[in-house]
Amino acid sequence: MVCLAALALVASASAVLGETTPRGSKASCAQFSPSNISDVTLTAATYFHAHARVDISNVFSSINTTDLPAFCRVELKIVTNATAGSFAVTEVWLPDAWNGRVVTVGNGGLGGGVTVEDLGAVAVPQGFAGISTNTGHNSGVADGAWGGPHNDNAIVDWGWRAIHLSVLAGKEITKQYYHKVAKRSYYVGCSTGRLKEIQNFPDSFDGIVVGSPAAWMSHLQPWSVHMSLNVLPATSSRFIEPSVWTDVIAPEVLKQCDALDGVTDGIINEPRACFFRPETLTCTPGQNTSTCLTEDQITTIHKLYADYYVGDQTYVFGGFYPGGEKAFGTGLVGNPPFPLSQDWFRYFVLNDTQWTQEQYNTSLLALGEQLNPGQSDAVTPNLTAFADAPHNGKVLHYVGWADQLISPGNSLHYYETVHAFARANTSLAVDDFYRLFPVPGMNHWCSGPGANSFGGGSSQKPPLSFDAEHNILGALMRWVEDGIAPSKIVAVKYKDDVPANGVAFTRPICKYPSAVRFRGGDPNSASSFFCA
Known part of the structure; x- marks a missing residue:
């Protein structure tokens, strides 16, 4: 089904361009030798036939599929700072049935690795020449150890430089491979x-x-630590166990706010209209505290759903929104602390590998803003x-x-x-x-x-x-x-988030500031909802 949709989109793209778009081949991939691209070296060019096994993985991303159309995988080494000897690994995937466009796919967190999953799921099936980079290092999403000690050059690569140079190189590779300039870049x-x-x-x-x-990032990471410190340590009276978030708080939020959009379906369509009152869960004398909330926990919840301000009411970041409670207890307000934020301060701001989030104070917010690691803001x-x-x-x-x-x-x-x-x-x-x-x-x-x-x-x-x-x-x-x-x-919701299991329901996503409203009919069909 996906491949048929991809072929239809390629045909549609050709119609938009009003001409026959260039096509690649096994021979063009084998013979490909880019020229005159400063600081860019071809390390490999590998051809995959349609429905060949594509099994590629790195520390950040992986793909293992036989569903892709034919394409040429071009691997590059791009010098990002000749003086420092730094470089980024970049890949350009070039489908035989090119739609005349390029698309660059991103990364996540502090991670470093070519996003091969999206090159295979987003770019090639739709006929795009796909570009992705490891952002100048190899790591998982939450691992920032590569940024220290004082590895400012690598942080700049991650912050902006590697992707910018990869976009430039990827467009030129595409031009030389197809002998045609891409019509659009996404x-x-x-x-x-x-x-x-x-x-x-x-x-x-x-x-x-x-x-x-x-x-x-200079505000996100201090906010993340602030959120964590609202509940930790886990031995404190304010800590909320993941099971309490899932089994106690989440059902009460839905009870209070689910039906505000006209249908009770387990989804809060406009959380800003939900004024959740956790006081309804206050423990009564003798009640098991695993089924209710203490006064300290209620105070904590109010803090977590509030915007974060410091000093003279300077805005830092927003708070949680009602509707995500089942995921809260395993994220920023879980135990142990979320590792990405701690690594940000250890390796990007303070260069202190012994720092822990308990040492956080608001002066570090100002320091992070001043340093703006990697110019990433x-x-x-x-x-x-x-x-x-x-x-x-x-x-x-x-x-x-x-x-x-x-x-x-x-x-x-x-x-x-x-x-x-x-x-x-x-x-x-x-x-x-x-x-x-x-x-x-x-x-x-x-x-x-x-x-x-x-x-x-x-x-x-x-x-x-x-x-x-x-x-x-x-x-x-x-x-x-x-x-x-x-x-x-x-949008679609698959059963158990597995496409092979079939469609659970469809819903419109509305342009802000409109919100989804139920007009009546089948609640599993997008046509039963409107934006208002």
């Missing part, structure tokens, strides 16, 4: 979303899909160079309302700052270049009880179709190339 990524690239290099992409971006609201003529770039931004690792409030905050800047300083209307789609019931990247698959990356599982109605990359492509902007995207 980006798809979640978590470590590349808002930085369109802010600094507005010509890199014609459009980007960015999911729950960790674009304000990407919060400038001025997207004029990207969005205005003649470039006319487009942003589709999504975030799970039930995100347990990065507050959805962070996405809303950035969107509103862009909106305000555009209104005050330009003639641009934010809807003409930037649209935000909050996803009810979706955790960070994917999972959760909501409809969580709509083409945002391999972790989400495939969309129902690669067309613009169901696939956020397809929606972006139609907006950029045909001028048709999306107001909703139809």
